[in-house]
Amino acid sequence: MRRRDFVRAMIAAAAAPKLLLAQAVSPAPPPAAPVPWTLGLNGATPIPNTQIEDAVAQAGLRFFTPAQMATLERLSDVLVPSLGDKPGAVQAETPAFLDFLIGSSPVDRRQMYRDGLDWLDAEARKQFSVPFAQLETVQADRILQPWMRAWMPDHPPIEAHADFINIAHADIRSATVNSKAWSDTPSSPAQESTPVGLYWYPIEPDIYPNRITRMPFTSRTDRATP
Amino acid sequence: MTKEPVDVLIIGSGHAGGMAAKILTEKGISCLMLNAGPVVDVARDAKQEPAYALPFRGFKPPGRLAHVFQSNEFNANVWVDEEEVPYTYDPANPYNWVRVRLFGGRSLFWSRQSFRLSDYEFKAKSHDGFGEDWPINLADLAPYYSRAEDILQVSGRAEGIPQYPDGNFIPDDVPWSSSMLRFQEAGKRLGVPVCRGRRAHGRDGLASSVNLLLPDAFATGKLEALENVVVRELTTDKQTGLVDGAHFVDRLTRREMSVKARVVVLAAGTLESTRLLMNSNLANSSGVLGHYLMDQIYGVGVTCSVPEAQGGKATAELMGGAGVIPRFRNITTKSDKFLRGYAMNVTSRMGAFEPRNFAAYGAELQKKLDMYYGSAFHMTIMGEVLGHYENHVRINKDVVDAWGIPVLHIETKYTDNEHNMARDAVDTCAALAESSGFEVLSKNAEPNPPGYSIHEVGTCRMGNDPKHSVLNKWNQSHDIKNLFVVDGSGFTSAGWQNPTLTILALSMRASEYLAEQMRQKNV
Numbered sequence: 194m195r196r197r198d199f200v201r202a203m204i205a206a207a208a209a210p211k212l213l214l215a216q217a218v219s220p221a222p223p224p225a226a227p228v229p230w231t232l233g234l235n236g237a238t239p240i241p242n243t244q245i246e247d248a249v250a251q252a253g254l255r256f257f258t259p260a261q262m263a264t265l266e267r268l269s270d271v272l273v274p275s276l277g278d279k280p281g282a283v284q285a286e287t288p289a290f291l292d293f294l295i296g297s298s299p300v301d302r303r304q305m306y307r308d309g310l311d312w313l314d315a316e317a318r319k320q321f322s323v324p325f326a327q328l329e330t331v332q333a334d335r336i337l338q339p340w341m342r343a344w345m346p347d348h349p350p351i352e353a354h355a356d357f358i359n360i361a362h363a364d365i366r367s368a369t370v371n372s373k374a375w376s377d378t379p380s381s382p383a384q385e386s387t388p389v390g391l392y393w394y395p396i397e398p399d400i401y402p403n404r405i406t407r408m409p410f411t412s413r414t415d416r417a418t419p
Numbered sequence: 420m421t422k423e424p425v426d427v428l429i430i431g432s433g434h435a436g437g438m439a440a441k442i443l444t445e446k447g448i449s450c451l452m453l454n455a456g457p458v459v460d461v462a463r464d465a466k467q468e469p470a471y472a473l474p475f476r477g478f479k480p481p482g483r484l485a486h487v488f489q490s491n492e493f494n495a496n497v498w499v500d501e502e503e504v505p506y507t508y509d510p511a512n513p514y515n516w517v518r519v520r521l522f523g524g525r526s527l528f529w530s531r532q533s534f535r536l537s538d539y540e541f542k543a544k545s546h547d548g549f550g551e552d553w554p555i556n557l558a559d560l561a562p563y564y565s566r567a568e569d570i571l572q573v574s575g576r577a578e579g580i581p582q583y584p585d586g587n588f589i590p591d592d593v594p595w596s597s598s599m600l601r602f603q604e605a606g607k608r609l610g611v612p613v614c615r616g617r618r619a620h621g622r623d624g625l626a627s628s629v630n631l632l633l634p635d636a637f638a639t640g641k642l643e644a645l646e647n648v649v650v651r652e653l654t655t656d657k658q659t660g661l662v663d664g665a666h667f668v669d670r671l672t673r674r675e676m677s678v679k680a681r682v683v684v685l686a687a688g689t690l691e692s693t694r695l696l697m698n699s700n701l702a703n704s705s706g707v708l709g710h711y712l713m714d715q716i717y718g719v720g721v722t723c724s725v726p727e728a729q730g731g732k733a734t735a736e737l738m739g740g741a742g743v744i745p746r747f748r749n750i751t752t753k754s755d756k757f758l759r760g761y762a763m764n765v766t767s768r769m770g771a772f773e774p775r776n777f778a779a780y781g782a783e784l785q786k787k788l789d790m791y792y793g794s795a796f797h798m799t800i801m802g803e804v805l806g807h808y809e810n811h812v813r814i815n816k817d818v819v820d821a822w823g824i825p826v827l828h829i830e831t832k833y834t835d836n837e838h839n840m841a842r843d844a845v846d847t848c849a850a851l852a853e854s855s856g857f858e859v860l861s862k863n864a865e866p867n868p869p870g871y872s873i874h875e876v877g878t879c880r881m882g883n884d885p886k887h888s889v890l891n892k893w894n895q896s897h898d899i900k901n902l903f904v905v906d907g908s909g910f911t912s913a914g915w916q917n918p919t920l921t922i923l924a925l926s927m928r929a930s931e932y933l934a935e936q937m938r939q940k941n942v
Binding site for chain 2: 245247271272273274276290294297298299302337341342343344345346347348349359362363364366367368371372373375376381382383384385387388389390391392393394395396397399
């Protein structure tokens with residue numbers, strides 16, 4: 194042992210009784226190892242507040258053509274206008290949402306919207322020589338009103354044009370009522386309120402089907418004849 | 420390692436399987452329950468949210484659950500995904516197969532209307548000559564109905580009408596509103612009975628297998644259960660031809676495993692139980708397995724307004740309450756347009772109207788919503804669908820589900836009988852509304868697609884004759900004595916009634932019979 198190491202060992206030995214004495218009267222020092230980080234994830238862990246996307250961001254047009262979107266915006270404003278303090282479909286950014294919803298939908302629904310919006314624009318040009326997007330409300334009423342129907346759940350009208358007008362009306366109204374903008378202003382008793390309900394997350398989703406190589410199944414049963 | 424066979428293997432955890440588990444375990448019989456889906460923990464799996472916080476603002480996620488009209492974005496994840504467990508059908512005759520595989524099955528979400536069948540259903544053929552009589556009658560099932568009503572805590576009122584048998588009810592003493600009484604008086608004028616409804620209260624509003632049946636079974640210490648196991652086929656003893664267990668696949672890992680059992684009780688839901696028997700090539704010496712698929716027509720009805728409640732004048736004395744028009748056609752008279760009959764749910768309601776009830780939009784629509792607020796009066800049908808051999812399911816070997824199990828092909832459609840019944844219902848409701856002084860706002864005589872009611876029954880029907888039925892009067896296979904099927908597939912006719920109470924009573928009765936047969940070592 195070199196002298197320097199010998200001196201260090203002697204100092205440590207002399208200090209040892211004092212340390213032992215100190216341990217008898219004071220709490221143990223914190224463990225040398227770091228606390229497992231998972232201990233900090235518990236019920237008291239603060240949860241960050243987040244916004245809904247619509248509140249801070251905007252989406253580009255992905256599905257409808259600019260002309261179709263212009264028609265949809267005018268249609269939305271006519272069917273669900275702002276009334277009193279309540280926002281209308283335009284204030285609720287319903288047309289942009291429908292571009293996303295309908296663009297994500299099965300082909301028959303996409304086609305019904307495209308055909309319906311094109312038909313409205315063609316009717317406007319035929320009857321008033323302007324695009325639907327530029328119609329006055331009374332002019333739009335003359336095109337839309339004849340197709341409005343009363344109907345029962347799951348049974349919207351099936352006749353041409355009435356189907357699109359009434360389904361689009363229901364979609365535009367629901368998307369508006371279900372918006373944050375609508376929720377933020379009080380509803381009168383006869384006005385729909387934004388639904389609040391029990392949302393179910395995916396429950397133990399099946400995440401493996403494409404990752405596991407399945408052995409072909411062969412029955413081990415000698416099947417009884419019935 | 421070879422495991423000891425369990426006494427009874429129960430496949431399915433809804434009302435049918437839950438009742439079987441309760442009865443059998445309370446008699447000291449060990450059971451193993453298999454369920455295709457996971458256990459639900461509401462605290463973990465669900466959360467209160469406003470529609471605007473959901474990606475699709477509450478709309479049904481596009482492209483999913485095309486045949487589940489009841490679905491929306493809030494509940495989309497509780498239904499069986501049609502891509503994961505597909506089924507096939509002729510596009511000209513679609514079928515709405517509405518399924519839940521969570522532990523507890525559809526008992527988690529049912530509407531809780533609880534009606535007994537009458538002998539107009541049990542002995543329907545004797546009454547009108549169509550189809551087959553059940554091998555039991557109301558008197559056979561009445562004691563079990565009574566006990567099931569006690570478990571479910573069914574409220575109701577004795578009406579003394581033979582086609583609407585009374586039961587073991589929590590008294591329904593709530594006074595009816597004057598709009599309901601007016602409607603009832605109109606019914607008397609037109610020969611249409613308007614009665615109190617009958618509904619299960621359960622506990623805390625939930626009347627499910629998971630809170631009313633399974634806790635009792637687990638408390639015996641005799642019930643074990645597996646979640647997330649998809650049964651591929653039943654297995655048989657090649658010496659005896661009896662079932663001796665099941666082969667299943669783990670839903671998540673795809674691990675293939677099997678269990679052995681002395682007795683198998685199928686309670687997977689009408690079409691899943693039949694699919695399993697067909698994929699196992701069992702219990703079909705009669706050739707009627709899969710046939711006589713029935714349900715009830717829904718979606719037909721009339722929406723009205725009570726004029727005296729319009730303009731902000733609705734009061735609790737005038738509006739509110741619900742009732743049932745039990746079947747009244749073809750009881751003492753005979754219709755020349757259709758056999759059997761329908762019931763109507765009747766609701767008087769003080770809330771807001773749905774906008775689609777008015778052919779208007781914008782400010783004009785809002786004026787109507789304001790004007791009609793609080794005056795809604797609804798009538799909706801529950802109509803019996805006849806059992807036809809042609810309405811059937813079979814295995815489509817060309818299509819398999821996510822676990823490689825061949826799927827069902829469903830071939831069924833409504834006939835003139837159901838469509839004529841629907842038109843009669845709308846005409847009758849409109850006449851009742853007029854006689855009541857109500858304003859009709861909208862009506863519909865076109866039924867929703869078959870299956871929509873989630874009351875599919877039949878395909879494994881009961882009967883005395885093994886040549887024309889799959890099960891005997893104890894829900895026991897004619898072919899295989901240690902195989903029981905206790906869900907709605909055993910129904911011989913559909914009736915207009917919601918089937919849950921009858922499924923519970925039948926499962927209770929079959930399970931007590933099974934326990935006694937096991938005690939006597941006959942099974």
